[in-house]
Amino acid sequence: MPEIIRIPFEVLNREFTRILGSIGFESEAMNRCARLFSENTLDGVYTHGINRFPRFVEHVRNGYIHVKAKPEIVHRAGSIEQWDGCLGPGPLNALFATDRAMDLSKECGIGCVALCNTNHWMRGGHYAWKAAKAGCIFIGWTNTVANMPAWGAVDCHLGNNPLVLGVPFREEAIVLDMAMSQFSYGTLESHDLKSIALPIPGGYTKDGVLTDNASEILESNRALPIGYWKGSGLALLLDLLAVILSGGLSTAQISRQAAEFAVSQVFIAIDISKLGNHRTIQESVSGIINDLHGSVPAHGTQKILYPGERVLHTRSENLKNGIPVDKSMWEEVQRL
Amino acid sequence: MPEIIRIPFEVLNREFTRILGSIGFESEAMNRCARLFSENTLDGVYTHGINRFPRFVEHVRNGYIHVKAKPEIVHRAGSIEQWDGCLGPGPLNALFATDRAMDLSKECGIGCVALCNTNHWMRGGHYAWKAAKAGCIFIGWTNTVANMPAWGAVDCHLGNNPLVLGVPFREEAIVLDMAMSQFSYGTLESHDLKSIALPIPGGYTKDGVLTDNASEILESNRALPIGYWKGSGLALLLDLLAVILSGGLSTAQISRQAAEFAVSQVFIAIDISKLGNHRTIQESVSGIINDLHGSVPAHGTQKILYPGERVLHTRSENLKNGIPVDKSMWEEVQRL
Numbered sequence: 282m283p284e285i286i287r288i289p290f291e292v293l294n295r296e297f298t299r300i301l302g303s304i305g306f307e308s309e310a311m312n313r314c315a316r317l318f319s320e321n322t323l324d325g326v327y328t329h330g331i332n333r334f335p336r337f338v339e340h341v342r343n344g345y346i347h348v349k350a351k352p353e354i355v356h357r358a359g360s361i362e363q364w365d366g367c368l369g370p371g372p373l374n375a376l377f378a379t380d381r382a383m384d385l386s387k388e389c390g391i392g393c394v395a396l397c398n399t400n401h402w403m404r405g406g407h408y409a410w411k412a413a414k415a416g417c418i419f420i421g422w423t424n425t426v427a428n429m430p431a432w433g434a435v436d437c438h439l440g441n442n443p444l445v446l447g448v449p450f451r452e453e454a455i456v457l458d459m460a461m462s463q464f465s466y467g468t469l470e471s472h473d474l475k476s477i478a479l480p481i482p483g484g485y486t487k488d489g490v491l492t493d494n495a496s497e498i499l500e501s502n503r504a505l506p507i508g509y510w511k512g513s514g515l516a517l518l519l520d521l522l523a524v525i526l527s528g529g530l531s532t533a534q535i536s537r538q539a540a541e542f543a544v545s546q547v548f549i550a551i552d553i554s555k556l557g558n559h560r561t562i563q564e565s566v567s568g569i570i571n572d573l574h575g576s577v578p579a580h581g582t583q584k585i586l587y588p589g590e591r592v593l594h595t596r597s598e599n600l601k602n603g604i605p606v607d608k609s610m611w612e613e614v615q616r617l
Numbered sequence: 618m619p620e621i622i623r624i625p626f627e628v629l630n631r632e633f634t635r636i637l638g639s640i641g642f643e644s645e646a647m648n649r650c651a652r653l654f655s656e657n658t659l660d661g662v663y664t665h666g667i668n669r670f671p672r673f674v675e676h677v678r679n680g681y682i683h684v685k686a687k688p689e690i691v692h693r694a695g696s697i698e699q700w701d702g703c704l705g706p707g708p709l710n711a712l713f714a715t716d717r718a719m720d721l722s723k724e725c726g727i728g729c730v731a732l733c734n735t736n737h738w739m740r741g742g743h744y745a746w747k748a749a750k751a752g753c754i755f756i757g758w759t760n761t762v763a764n765m766p767a768w769g770a771v772d773c774h775l776g777n778n779p780l781v782l783g784v785p786f787r788e789e790a791i792v793l794d795m796a797m798s799q800f801s802y803g804t805l806e807s808h809d810l811k812s813i814a815l816p817i818p819g820g821y822t823k824d825g826v827l828t829d830n831a832s833e834i835l836e837s838n839r840a841l842p843i844g845y846w847k848g849s850g851l852a853l854l855l856d857l858l859a860v861i862l863s864g865g866l867s868t869a870q871i872s873r874q875a876a877e878f879a880v881s882q883v884f885i886a887i888d889i890s891k892l893g894n895h896r897t898i899q900e901s902v903s904g905i906i907n908d909l910h911g912s913v914p915a916h917g918t919q920k921i922l923y924p925g926e927r928v929l930h931t932r933s934e935n936l937k938n939g940i941p942v943d944k945s946m947w948e949e950v951q952r953l
Contacts, residue, residue, distance in 0.1 A: 355893050356892065356893025356894075358726035358888075358891035358892060358893075359696065359724065359725035359726035359727065359891070360695065360696045360725045360726050360727045361726035361727050361887065361891070361892070363892065363893050363894070388695065389695035389696045389725060390694035390695035390696050390697035390729070391695065391696045391697050391727060391729050393726070393727050393887070418858060418861065418862075420858075430912065430915075431909055431912050431921045432921075433912075433914055433915055433918035433921055434912035434913060434914055434915060434918070434921050435912075435913050435914070435915050436912060436913045438908055438909055438911070438912045438921075439909075444851075446851075446854040446858070448854065448857050448858065448861065455853075455854070455857065457850040457851060457853075457854045459844075459847045459850065459851065463844055463845075463847075481827070481845060485915075489915050489916055489917075491817070507843055507844025507845075507847045507848065508795075508799055508843025508844045508847075508848055509799075509817055509843075511795045511799075511843045511844075512843065512844055514793040514795065514923075514924040515780075515782075515793060515795065517791075517793075517905070517909060517923060517924065518782040518784065518791070518793045518924065520905060521784050521791065521902060521905055522754060522756075522782070522784065524901050524902075524905065525754065525784065525889060525892070525894075525898050525901065525902065526754075526887070526892070528892070528893060528894030528897070528901075531901065531904060531905045531908070532905075532908075533904065533905060533908035534904070551697065551729070551862070552694075553861060555694035555695070555697070556692065556694060556697070556699065556861070556862070556864070557691050557692025557694075557699050557864060558692075558699070558861075558864030561864070562861050565860050565861065565864075565867065566857060566860075566861065568867060568869065568870070569853070569856060569857055569860065569867045569868075569869060572774055572867070572868075572869035573767055573774055573775075573853060575774070576766065576767050576769075576770035576771075576772060576774045577770055577771050577772045578769055578770055578771070579766075579769055579770060579771050579821075579825050580825055581825075582769035582770070585767045585768075585769055585770050585774075587850075587853060588850040588853065588854065
């Protein structure tokens, strides 16, 4: 069993800041990037917070991520802008693109920013929380390296291409952040390690039988798209749209490189204060959420929650008591 | 076994035209609407073509659909327009909204049209084919009556809210048209009727056990969202976005009415000729499709196809040989 310790947010943030400074980040970029990793960890998204931080540092050291690069405008067409991420840090490029999409939405109602040559944005939900808390609808997605077979295939030609949707709600947000694979590799690996079954089938055995056995899925490399043929189609379309809009690399092209870098992303923001019904929107949203909360839970379920609802609790709990972190992971970070 | 006969496209179209004329459609609206039902049937989408036509006529006769209503502008904010569908025929309102979104995209790069008080659009893919063949990316969705439980719930509080994405490809299109339920009620009913198992689990038994038995799912009324918690979240977010953007009714509100009418829809178009990389887009799209086609099929699978690929074959086959139609359905239509 891993030993869990609680690290105060500010201690974690200071450590990330120190390390980013040591690998060449300049002051403002260092602070923004450290904060993003800290906030993702605070919200309980370890896979795109502390657990991913060592790989991020490694990618900087390997030269896949250019710490001083800034996005450059390539083309503007009305409410759409196409930017080159210049292989800069994915989180900083994504924060920039979110801000630009929000600025465009203030000017044009809707704003769309597409980024080519950028890097892993870590947790896509981060940008949706940011935009939604500032009064914008957020729709964004990224392509990835090929890590999932198309429906009916045995070899990986699709990315799990996370799609993120966010809506302002009270002073916070409703945020859906979902990859197109039913389970992440992180989840498969942790179930394999503990030898426990997945709650539902998550892929195929080598013999093409649907299974909830994570180690058999890791062996076959055939993770399941959500909704079988549907998630397979959606993953393909998200890649197509990201590539068309950004002019950047496709999942197929990214997969021919030595590592996952130079991905393509899309950020759409809609300023809801510009809509004719802006005065009644919060009431409409509350009505939908109240109706959802009125669902009758199945046996064994407590309460039906909206996407992002649990995060608020985790966040305030961790701010108060410190963030529960795997001790060996914390030590690994401190050695960076 | 139902008897299948082949009806030429023009014969089907003439019959739909006659019936729509008889229930009060004016000339141009009659022709557009008949053509849409004919084309959906031609493409093999019977559930939103001939098989749905009698219910469409019934909804007109019941006063849920106002045949002479035209959409009215409510508000414009830059590249976004909000329209009131005035309870007009769903397909005509959707064709109108698609055209408006495309016009806006020519002006602003991206155009977003949201419709409140509209009706069932039949096959969402129709609008994606139209926009994509005219050189636009299409992103659209609709809410529906509640017909699916949220993840973890036993009663229906979510719509299956179809999402449609389209991309221009050669002279045709890549079109994904997917509801958020794993199987439609039509599919569940046809499997129940034939007493055959679904290819994968499609919902729950009354006792909360995942099952591929369609009749048990129809009994429990617990159809499965695609990807379990993921499709549940996506269905909720699509409803939220449709309601915020259109100012129209939510799935919860629609479900309190006597029938499914006055739904909310969103149509987004992006004119790809306005993008900086427009000259190389078709090459990029071909590259992605060629890579997908290079997938190794699993045992029992012929070839990996992109969404919409099979439709082209069905369409040309049916244009040549007539559209295969259930004889009793054809007779039912002729009696309308």
